[in-house]
Amino acid sequence: MNAPLVDLTNSLPLARPELLLAGFALIAVVIGAWFKDRAFGALSFLAVLALIGAGGLAIMFQPGAPVEILQGAMVVDGVGVFAKVLIAFSAAATLLLGADHFKHTKETRFEYPIVVTLAVLGMFVMVSAQDLISLYVGVELQSLSAYVLAAWRRDDARSSEAGLKYFVLSAISSGLLLFGSSFVYGFTGSVRFDAIAAAISEGAGGVGLIFGIVMMLCALGFKMSAAPFHMWTPDVYEGAPTPVTAFFAAAPKVAAVALMARVLYEPFAGLEDQWRQVVAALAAISMIWGSIGALLQTNLKRLMAYSSIANMGFVLMGLASGVENGPTASLLYLSFYLPANIGVFALILAMRRDGQSVETVADLAGLAQKRPWMAAMFTMLLFSIAGIPPFAGFIGKLLVFTAAVDAGLVWLAIVGAIGATIAAAYYLRILASVWFAPPAAPLQTASGMVAVTATAMAVLTFPVLVIVLGMLQDWAEAAVRMSF
Amino acid sequence: MSELIAGWPLLSVITFMPAAGALLILLSRASQRGDNPGYDNGVKLLTLLITVGTFIVSLVAFGGFDQNAEGFQLQESIPWAFGMSYAMGVDQLAMSLVMLTTFLMPICILASWHIEKQVASYMVLFLVLETLMIGVFCAQDIVLFYFFFEGGLIPMFILIGVWGGERRVYAAFKFFLYTLLGSLLMLVAIVAMIVMARNAGIENPSNIPALTEFAASGGFSPGIQIWLWLAFFASFAVKMPMWPVHTWLPDAHVEAPTAASVVLAAILLKMGGYGFLRFSLPMFPDASHFFTPMVFALSVIAIVYASLVAFRQLDMKKLIAYSSVAHMGFVTMGIFAGNEQGIQGAIFQMLSHGIISGALFLCVGVVYDRMHTREIAFYGGLVHRMPVYAAIFLLFTMGNVGLPGTSGFPGEILTMVGAFQINAWVAAGAALGVIFSAAYALTLYRKVAFGVIENPKLDGILDLDAREWVTFVPLVIATLVMGLAPSYVLDFTSVSAQAIASAFAGAAP
Numbered sequence: 001m002n003a004p005l006v007d008l009t010n011s012l013p014l015a016r017p018e019l020l021l022a023g024f025a026l027i028a029v030v031i032g033a034w035f036k037d038r039a040f041g042a043l044s045f046l047a048v049l050a051l052i053g054a055g056g057l058a059i060m061f062q063p064g065a066p067v068e069i070l071q072g073a074m075v076v077d078g079v080g081v082f083a084k085v086l087i088a089f090s091a092a093a094t095l096l097l098g099a100d101h102f103k104h105t106k107e108t109r110f111e112y113p114i115v116v117t118l119a120v121l122g123m124f125v126m127v128s129a130q131d132l133i134s135l136y137v138g139v140e141l142q143s144l145s146a147y148v149l150a151a152w153r154r155d156d157a158r159s160s161e162a163g164l165k166y167f168v169l170s171a172i173s174s175g176l177l178l179f180g181s182s183f184v185y186g187f188t189g190s191v192r193f194d195a196i197a198a199a200i201s202e203g204a205g206g207v208g209l210i211f212g213i214v215m216m217l218c219a220l221g222f223k224m225s226a227a228p229f230h231m232w233t234p235d236v237y238e239g240a241p242t243p244v245t246a247f248f249a250a251a252p253k254v255a256a257v258a259l260m261a262r263v264l265y266e267p268f269a270g271l272e273d274q275w276r277q278v279v280a281a282l283a284a285i286s287m288i289w290g291s292i293g294a295l296l297q298t299n300l301k302r303l304m305a306y307s308s309i310a311n312m313g314f315v316l317m318g319l320a321s322g323v324e325n326g327p328t329a330s331l332l333y334l335s336f337y338l339p340a341n342i343g344v345f346a347l348i349l350a351m352r353r354d355g356q357s358v359e360t361v362a363d364l365a366g367l368a369q370k371r372p373w374m375a376a377m378f379t380m381l382l383f384s385i386a387g388i389p390p391f392a393g394f395i396g397k398l399l400v401f402t403a404a405v406d407a408g409l410v411w412l413a414i415v416g417a418i419g420a421t422i423a424a425a426y427y428l429r430i431l432a433s434v435w436f437a438p439p440a441a442p443l444q445t446a447s448g449m450v451a452v453t454a455t456a457m458a459v460l461t462f463p464v465l466v467i468v469l470g471m472l473q474d475w476a477e478a479a480v481r482m483s484f
Numbered sequence: 485m486s487e488l489i490a491g492w493p494l495l496s497v498i499t500f501m502p503a504a505g506a507l508l509i510l511l512s513r514a515s516q517r518g519d520n521p522g523y524d525n526g527v528k529l530l531t532l533l534i535t536v537g538t539f540i541v542s543l544v545a546f547g548g549f550d551q552n553a554e555g556f557q558l559q560e561s562i563p564w565a566f567g568m569s570y571a572m573g574v575d576q577l578a579m580s581l582v583m584l585t586t587f588l589m590p591i592c593i594l595a596s597w598h599i600e601k602q603v604a605s606y607m608v609l610f611l612v613l614e615t616l617m618i619g620v621f622c623a624q625d626i627v628l629f630y631f632f633f634e635g636g637l638i639p640m641f642i643l644i645g646v647w648g649g650e651r652r653v654y655a656a657f658k659f660f661l662y663t664l665l666g667s668l669l670m671l672v673a674i675v676a677m678i679v680m681a682r683n684a685g686i687e688n689p690s691n692i693p694a695l696t697e698f699a700a701s702g703g704f705s706p707g708i709q710i711w712l713w714l715a716f717f718a719s720f721a722v723k724m725p726m727w728p729v730h731t732w733l734p735d736a737h738v739e740a741p742t743a744a745s746v747v748l749a750a751i752l753l754k755m756g757g758y759g760f761l762r763f764s765l766p767m768f769p770d771a772s773h774f775f776t777p778m779v780f781a782l783s784v785i786a787i788v789y790a791s792l793v794a795f796r797q798l799d800m801k802k803l804i805a806y807s808s809v810a811h812m813g814f815v816t817m818g819i820f821a822g823n824e825q826g827i828q829g830a831i832f833q834m835l836s837h838g839i840i841s842g843a844l845f846l847c848v849g850v851v852y853d854r855m856h857t858r859e860i861a862f863y864g865g866l867v868h869r870m871p872v873y874a875a876i877f878l879l880f881t882m883g884n885v886g887l888p889g890t891s892g893f894p895g896e897i898l899t900m901v902g903a904f905q906i907n908a909w910v911a912a913g914a915a916l917g918v919i920f921s922a923a924y925a926l927t928l929y930r931k932v933a934f935g936v937i938e939n940p941k942l943d944g945i946l947d948l949d950a951r952e953w954v955t956f957v958p959l960v961i962a963t964l965v966m967g968l969a970p971s972y973v974l975d976f977t978s979v980s981a982q983a984i985a986s987a988f989a990g991a992a993p
Contacts (some may be wrong), residue, residue: 469565
């Protein structure tokens with residue numbers, strides 16, 4: 001290990017994306033303090049640029065082999081870069097939606113882009129964590145920003161409730177994470193991932209270590225809203241303002257999944273036989289419960305919350321399947337799932353009835369007759385999330401199924417098939433409202449950024465973008481090979 | 485001819501021409517605000533032109549097709565991501581079903597001429613559906629096959645749900661979810677097959693000919709075949725549909741608009757039979773032998789039971805739907821007889837059923853358009869007011885019964901000959917179904933067409949107009965040609981049938 005100062009000067013160039021985000025957040029606070037809420041539009045725009053810039057820097061300076069920075073607290077490697085790009089992309093898209101929406105509702109508080117940027121900074125730390133300390137710091141920075149975002153509409157009872165509920169439950173899970181980490185530290189003698197892995201390969205551990213790992217997995221399962229740690233998800237999704245929900249449904253998922261993958265395949269790779277059952281069980285419960293729970297929901301956001309639980313089940317199926325195909329499948333699954341998800345939220349934001357945002361499935365009635373294009377996009381996006389071909393979401397399902405079958409988890413794939421069928425029922429219910437129901441009250445549709453985002457995401461559901469798909473696959477495979 | 489078209493990606497053109505047309509309509513729709521009858525008529529005409537154009541291109545492909553060559557022809561292949569490839573190719577079996585599809589689509593569009601609700605969306609969905617259906621038969625890569633196979637659910641779901649009858653939403657859900665569960669289990673099996681083939685070092689593990697070859701060399705052990713076969717069966721049996729998973733069909737049929745019923749009966753049901761012939765028999769021959777008694781039993785039950793149920797129906801479409809279940813029983817029986825007669829008969833029966841049941845649904849559509857009811861008791865004595873209609877309806881009723889001289893006969897007799905060599909009792913049971921089919925079909929015809937007109941509402945009913953003439957003439961010709969000269973079709977499909985039969989016979993226990 002280098003001397004601290006040398007290490008710092010070597011590290012900083014590789015931490016460009018994080019530095020950009022942190023720098024932007026600090027400067028933006030000053031600008032905001034000066035110009036107050038008048039700066040909302042400009043700051044949102046700059047934040048989008050900063051996010052895109054951070055993603056771009058991450059790709060541009062991707063090293064050929066993993067490089068540890070900041071005394072080995074963090075690492076710059078393939079999976080980290082892949083996750084950062086996905087996070088930056090989805091955060092930028094949802095921030096655009098938010099800027100548009102809050103301007104419309106006249107809630108232009110300049111802190112919004114700053115808090116989002118800080119949350120993203122936390123996620124960047126999460127996905128490049130290389131020891132238990134930076135892992136926790138990243139998770140907390142992300143979570144604290146998220147609590148604030150959930151309670152963004154502070155005069156609204158539901159929003160405040162969402163924030164508080166999220167905070168209390170999430171604090172418990174953070175406690176679990178620390179508790180588990182302390183066991184892991186106690187039984188392996190280190191907080192560094194490589195040292196933990198080395199200790200495990202030398203036979204450290206026993207029940208105490210397993211206990212610690214299970215605690216950590218529970219906490220991470222909570223952060224990615226996998227059943228049975230999902231209880232907060234529907235309430236928070238429903239209570240938070242819609243653009244915030246869109247944000248929650250996208251970027252933090254990537255961070256949690258990438259972190260989970262890193263924890264499973266770096267420090268605990270030697271204990272694969274032990275944690276595989278846990279992860280597979282989480283996957284199975286999420287896929288089934290996420291599907292059944294949504295069947296009776298009438299609120300669109302609650303429905304999408306359950307849908308995200310079920311989809312996290314599929315991602316976990318990939319993670320449970322071993323290093324050969326598993327993480328690649330999960331990353332690719334996410335990169336097909338997220339755009340479709342953001343697109344759905346963009347469409348929800350694009351519609352209003354009597355000046356109110358659409359809330360329930362019934363609010364969508366008659367969309368196909370009034371706006372055939374929007375109905376067509378809704379159809380594509382939802383079928384992509386449901387994993388029905390010919391849309392991209394199907395390829396994600398195919399990949400995780402392949403990974404699971406390859407790993408001998410055929411039962412899990414069958415559970416997934418059953419879960420996907422149940423899930424299809426509620427996606428169909430939304431589409432039935434869109435297509436079959438007669439139009440109810442007049443429906444206003446927004447244009448501008450929201451419509452553009454929705455269209456762009458709908459286009460992304462088409463896997464006919466053959467070349468892009470091939471490149472994406474190569475990239476994900478290379479990233480996983482480099483990291484794990 | 486074949487030199488002229490060499491090098492052209494004909495199958496892709498046939499497959500994606502309708503989709504391109506759909507995109508064109510979608511783009512033009514974006515410039516429209518509100519209802520515009522002139523625009524709607526333009527869309528209908530454009531759709532008709534596209535479907536006719538597709539049919540013409542498929543005729544060109546047919547001209548370049550060598551009916552005596554074994555294996556896939558007109559092949560195209562582009563490697564794709566994730567180990568899949570965009571591989572298209574047809575053998576005689578697939579080619580005949582492609583021709584059936586492209587032949588029926590213009591007829592369906594003509595039959596939809598009176599649609600007034602959301603015309604552009606309707607036509608777009610039909611064109612997308614055509615692309616997906618043709619793709620199913622042309623795909624030479626098993627994942628690509630699945631793409632098209634399951635994608636077809638989406639336009640069908642919307643077509644039934646938007647333009648259907650009273651209980652359309654229920655029917656649409658039932659149709660979608662029933663077929664989806666079967667399909668997803670098949671997807672798991674497909675994945676397992678690809679993984680096994682890849683681990684055995686096969687180069688294109690998702691390529692259908694490569695997989696077939698791998699299976700022929702014993703790639704799937706009999707124990708594994710059982711599970712794979714069952715997963716595929718879950719999908720194809722629902723699609724077929726076989727008793728007891730047929731219950732979605734009457735609902736979907738009754739509630740679907742006429743043209744969607746035609747497509748459902750004529751083409752979508754054939755995907756199940758096609759799947760059995762393309763995958764189950766050649767890839768899992770041991771399991772197919774093992775399960776033959778079960779399939780035979782289900783087929784005979786389907787034939788007898790569905791015929792009896794059909795007899796008691798009060799709704800014309802429901803009656804024809806149940807008769808479809810019975811006729812598909814002949815198809816499964818013929819397929820799993822596994823000999824050349826059986827398979828030939830099954831293919832013939834699929835093609836013939838496509839034309840006859842499609843035509844029967846159109847016949848129902850004709851009177852439904854005029855009277856807006858499908859209730860059998862409403863009608864009676866139509867022959868006095870609609871002589872031409874009565875004659876055409878009679879022809880297709882006879883075809884449904886399997887009268888020699890119509891296309892219904894050769895398929896039924898061949899499947900029974902095929903089954904008779906395996907199990908005489910099965911053939912005897914199926915023969916019973918032929919008698920029943922005469923009973924219900926002739927009763928329907930008697931109640932609707934004969935007698936005196938008792939319902940005063942029928943006094944002013946008009947006979948076929950010019951559009952309906954154009955719709956029916958090709959179907960009449962096809963029925964008679966296939967009935968009087970079945971060898972045209974049988975000679976064409978014999979190479980495929982022999983190949984499948986020999987793959988199946990090779991695994992005889």
